Amino acid sequence: MADIEVTEDKAAPRNDTDAPLLEIRGVTKAFGSVISLADISTTVRAGQVTCVLGDNGAGKSTFIKLLSGVYRPDQGELLMDGEPVRFGTPREALDAGIATVFQDLAVVPLMSIWRNFFLGSEPTKGRGPLRRFDAEKAKQITRSEMADMGIDIRDVDQPVGTLSGGERQSVAIARAVHFGARLLILDEPTSALGVKQAGVVLKYIVQARDKGLGVIFITHNPHHAYPVGDRFLLLKRGKSLGDFAKSEISLPELTRLMAGGAELEQLAHELEREGDKSGALGRELLEDTKTLG
Amino acid sequence: MTTATATRGDERIAHVGLLRRQLVKPEFGALVGALVIFVFFWTQSSVFVSSAGVANWLDAASIPFGIMAVPVAMLMIGGHFDLSAGVQVATAGLATGIMTTYWGLNVYASLVVSLLLMLAIGFVNGYLVTRTGLPSFIITLGMFLGLQGVNIGATKQVTNKVTVDNLNLVPGYQFLKDVVGSTITIGGGQFPIAILWWVLFTAIGSWVLLKTRFGNWTFATGGDPNASKNVGVPTNRTTIALFMITSAMAWFVGNTLILRSGSLQAQFGVGTELIFIVAAVIGGCLLTGGYGSVIGASVGALIFGMTQQGIVYAGWDSDWFKLFVGVMLLLAVLANQFVRRYAEQSRR
Known part of the structure; x- marks a missing residue:
C-alpha cells in the first residue's frame, strides 16, 4: 500500500486552530478531453453539513470519487486539518477518516444486520485455528451504535434486505461512524426514497453532525439540502455555480439556481x-x- | 418441505415465534424432508430401520456425497459451482494409486503429492474464475472435461487398464485403511467409519461458515461481491480458498475410496458432481449464492442416501430412483425461492 502523503504530527500544535476538517482548493479533474470538474472549492467543518447540489452530469460523482480516493485531482489540492493530503486508494481515504456511503450502500441484503455491520472488519476472539468471529460483541455493538443514532432495531439478526431504504441507509451510516469516520460522504442518500423515509435519513444526517462529524451530503434536491446544510456547493456541468454559507443564500434562491x-x-x-x-x-x-x- | 410454507404472520410483529425462526433457517426444509422420507420408508420396509439397513443408507449418504456436499455447499454459498468436484475425487485417488503401486513411491509421500496436486487444481479453478470473471459453470465444466480425459488417459497409459488396483499390497496400507476405511459393528450393522468423518467435516464446515471471519466473507462474496469488495472483503482470495477447500475434500474422499477397497475405476465420479449440487440445493443453498447451510447440504445427502437404499428395501424397481431425486430437487428449489423472497422482502 502506498504511503499517504500526510505530514501528520499530532503533538505539534496546529498553526490554525480553526482549520476546517477538509478543504477542497481549486480542484480540477479531466478525463481525456472531457473536463469533469473545473476549479472547485469548498470546505467542510467538523459538526457541519456541506451540501453538494447539482443535476445529473454536474460532476457530483467525480467529486465524491476525488474525495474518497478513487481518483486523484489533476490540479488543486485537498487539505485535511489544514494539511495537504493525497489519497492513492479508497483504503487510504478511509484510514484518514473519510468514509463514503455510496448509493448501493455496500450492504449484502441476505445477511443479517450485525454481519453486515462488521463485514470486512470482523472482531475476533480465540487464537490459532480457533480464532472466530465474536458474534456476541458484534451484535451488542451493532445494537448500541444503532441506538446511538436514534435507530431502534427490531432484531439485529434480521436480514438487511428486510429493512426499508431509510433503515438500510442508517446501517451504512452507523457503520461508518463506528469505524472512526471523521468525515462522512453521503451519495444521494435520499434520492430513491419516499418523503417520510427521506425525512428519516435527514434525521440521521443531523445525528451524525451532532456527534461532531463533518458531513458531505450529495443531492439534487434543494428541499432536502437546505434544512440540514450549513454550506452549499452548487455544481453545473463540472463548474461551480457558487459556494455559499447558509446565511448567504435562501431556499428560493438555491432552488432557482438549481433549477438552472x-x-x-x-x-x-x-x-x-x-x-x-x-x-x-x-x-x-x-x-x-x-x-x- | 411444504409445511415450511405454512403460516406467516405480520412481519412487523416484534416477537418472532420459534416456528418462524426455524422456518427461515436454510436447512429447515431439508430436515422436514428427511423426516418425511425416513418415516415413509420405515412404513415400507422394516429392514430400513434395522441396524444393517441404517448402516447401509448412512454409508450411501456419507461417501462420496455427504462429505463432498460440505465444501460444495460452502462454494455455492460463496457464489460458485464446481462441476469438476466429482472427477476430482477420482483424480485424487488415481494419483495416489498410480504413484504407490506403479511408481513405487511411499504411500504417505504419495498422499502428500496427491494433496498438492488437488490444491493446485482447486487454485486453477478459483484463479481462472476470479481472474476472468467468467461464470464458474464454464470454467469448471472445462476442468471437468479435462480431468475426465486425464483420469482415463493417464490410467490407461500407466496401467493398460481403466482401473488402478493392488493398493492393498502397498506397505503402510493397513493403517491408513483403518483410519478411513474401517467399520464399526453396532447391533449387527457394519457402520463405515466414513460416517464419522462425514459428521466431523459437517461440524467443522458449519462452524467455519457461521463462526469465523472466513465464513462471513463467504456469505458476503456470494451475496454481493461488489458491496463486499467496497467494505474490504478479500473476495478473490475467499473464492480461490473455497475452490481449494473443495479440491482438498475431493482428495480426502478419493483417497478414502481407494484405500477402502484397494482399487478405483478411472471413470469414477462422472455425474456425482451434480448430486453434490443437488444435496446442497435440497439443503437450502441458493444457486445464486449468499445463502445456505452446510448442515442442510449434509441432510440433503442423507435424503439422497435414504432414498437410494430405501427404494431397494421397499422392493421397488431402482430404475425409478432418479425420478425421486428430480422431484425432490424441484420441491427444494421452490421452497428456496420462497425463503429468498421472504428474506429479501423490503419494508419500504
Missing part, C-alpha cells in the same frame, strides 16, 4: 397564470423537474 434557469421558472409561471388548478400543476411541474433532475 429562467426557462423552467418561466414555464411554471405561465402555467400558474392560467388559474388556480393549472397553477398548482405549474408548481408541481417545477417541483418535479427539480426532484427528477
Whole structure:
C-alpha cells in the first residue's frame, strides 16, 4: 500500500486552530478531453453539513470519487486539518477518516444486520485455528451504535434486505461512524426514497453532525439540502455555480439556481397564470423537474 | 418441505415465534424432508430401520456425497459451482494409486503429492474464475472435461487398464485403511467409519461458515461481491480458498475410496458432481449464492442416501430412483425461492 502523503504530527500544535476538517482548493479533474470538474472549492467543518447540489452530469460523482480516493485531482489540492493530503486508494481515504456511503450502500441484503455491520472488519476472539468471529460483541455493538443514532432495531439478526431504504441507509451510516469516520460522504442518500423515509435519513444526517462529524451530503434536491446544510456547493456541468454559507443564500434562491434557469421558472409561471388548478400543476411541474433532475 | 410454507404472520410483529425462526433457517426444509422420507420408508420396509439397513443408507449418504456436499455447499454459498468436484475425487485417488503401486513411491509421500496436486487444481479453478470473471459453470465444466480425459488417459497409459488396483499390497496400507476405511459393528450393522468423518467435516464446515471471519466473507462474496469488495472483503482470495477447500475434500474422499477397497475405476465420479449440487440445493443453498447451510447440504445427502437404499428395501424397481431425486430437487428449489423472497422482502 502506498504511503499517504500526510505530514501528520499530532503533538505539534496546529498553526490554525480553526482549520476546517477538509478543504477542497481549486480542484480540477479531466478525463481525456472531457473536463469533469473545473476549479472547485469548498470546505467542510467538523459538526457541519456541506451540501453538494447539482443535476445529473454536474460532476457530483467525480467529486465524491476525488474525495474518497478513487481518483486523484489533476490540479488543486485537498487539505485535511489544514494539511495537504493525497489519497492513492479508497483504503487510504478511509484510514484518514473519510468514509463514503455510496448509493448501493455496500450492504449484502441476505445477511443479517450485525454481519453486515462488521463485514470486512470482523472482531475476533480465540487464537490459532480457533480464532472466530465474536458474534456476541458484534451484535451488542451493532445494537448500541444503532441506538446511538436514534435507530431502534427490531432484531439485529434480521436480514438487511428486510429493512426499508431509510433503515438500510442508517446501517451504512452507523457503520461508518463506528469505524472512526471523521468525515462522512453521503451519495444521494435520499434520492430513491419516499418523503417520510427521506425525512428519516435527514434525521440521521443531523445525528451524525451532532456527534461532531463533518458531513458531505450529495443531492439534487434543494428541499432536502437546505434544512440540514450549513454550506452549499452548487455544481453545473463540472463548474461551480457558487459556494455559499447558509446565511448567504435562501431556499428560493438555491432552488432557482438549481433549477438552472429562467426557462423552467418561466414555464411554471405561465402555467400558474392560467388559474388556480393549472397553477398548482405549474408548481408541481417545477417541483418535479427539480426532484427528477 | 411444504409445511415450511405454512403460516406467516405480520412481519412487523416484534416477537418472532420459534416456528418462524426455524422456518427461515436454510436447512429447515431439508430436515422436514428427511423426516418425511425416513418415516415413509420405515412404513415400507422394516429392514430400513434395522441396524444393517441404517448402516447401509448412512454409508450411501456419507461417501462420496455427504462429505463432498460440505465444501460444495460452502462454494455455492460463496457464489460458485464446481462441476469438476466429482472427477476430482477420482483424480485424487488415481494419483495416489498410480504413484504407490506403479511408481513405487511411499504411500504417505504419495498422499502428500496427491494433496498438492488437488490444491493446485482447486487454485486453477478459483484463479481462472476470479481472474476472468467468467461464470464458474464454464470454467469448471472445462476442468471437468479435462480431468475426465486425464483420469482415463493417464490410467490407461500407466496401467493398460481403466482401473488402478493392488493398493492393498502397498506397505503402510493397513493403517491408513483403518483410519478411513474401517467399520464399526453396532447391533449387527457394519457402520463405515466414513460416517464419522462425514459428521466431523459437517461440524467443522458449519462452524467455519457461521463462526469465523472466513465464513462471513463467504456469505458476503456470494451475496454481493461488489458491496463486499467496497467494505474490504478479500473476495478473490475467499473464492480461490473455497475452490481449494473443495479440491482438498475431493482428495480426502478419493483417497478414502481407494484405500477402502484397494482399487478405483478411472471413470469414477462422472455425474456425482451434480448430486453434490443437488444435496446442497435440497439443503437450502441458493444457486445464486449468499445463502445456505452446510448442515442442510449434509441432510440433503442423507435424503439422497435414504432414498437410494430405501427404494431397494421397499422392493421397488431402482430404475425409478432418479425420478425421486428430480422431484425432490424441484420441491427444494421452490421452497428456496420462497425463503429468498421472504428474506429479501423490503419494508419500504
